[in-house]
Amino acid sequence: MLRCVVPDVVSNQDLLTLPVSATVKEAAARMSERRVRSVLVVEDERLVGIFTGTDLIERVVALGRNAGLTALSEVMSTDPTTVRPDQQAIEALRIMQAGGFRHLPVVERGKLVGMLSRRDFLKEEEAELELEERLWEEM
DSSP states (O other), X not given: OOSOBHHHHSOSOOOOEEETTSBHHHHHHHHHHHTOSEEEEEETTEEEEEEEHHHIIIIIITTTOOTTTOBHHHHSXXXXXXXXXXXXXXXXXXXXXXXXXXXXXXXXXXXXEEEXXXXXXXXXXXXXXXXXXXXXXXX
C-alpha cells in the first residue's frame, strides 16, 4: 500500500451526495438505504460539506432538533479536508489518522471524484496480504 495511489483504493464508486437544502431526515434515510455512514454535501457540483452518523447524533439527536425540518447546511461539517487523486494512499491514510477522520473526500480541480474510508484501506491491505500468501505458497 505504500506505493498505492488514491485511485487504486477508490474505484467504481457510486457516491452518495445530496444538496445543501436536503433535510437531515432525507440524509439519514439515504444513508440507511445505502448502508453508509456519511453523505457528501454538494452545491453546483462542488463539495461544500460532509454529514456523518456522528453529526446526526451530536448535532441533531442530542440537541433535540427536528430531522425533517433541519437542513444539512445547518449541521454538516463544512470545508472538509480532502485529498487529490494523485496523492499516495499512505499519505491519505496519515491525514485520516491525524485528523481522526473516518472518511476523506477525493477532489480533483474542485470536483468531487471519490471518497476514501478506513474500510477501503483495510480491504486493500487484506488483498495485498492474500496475494503475498499465495506467492509464498507457490514457492
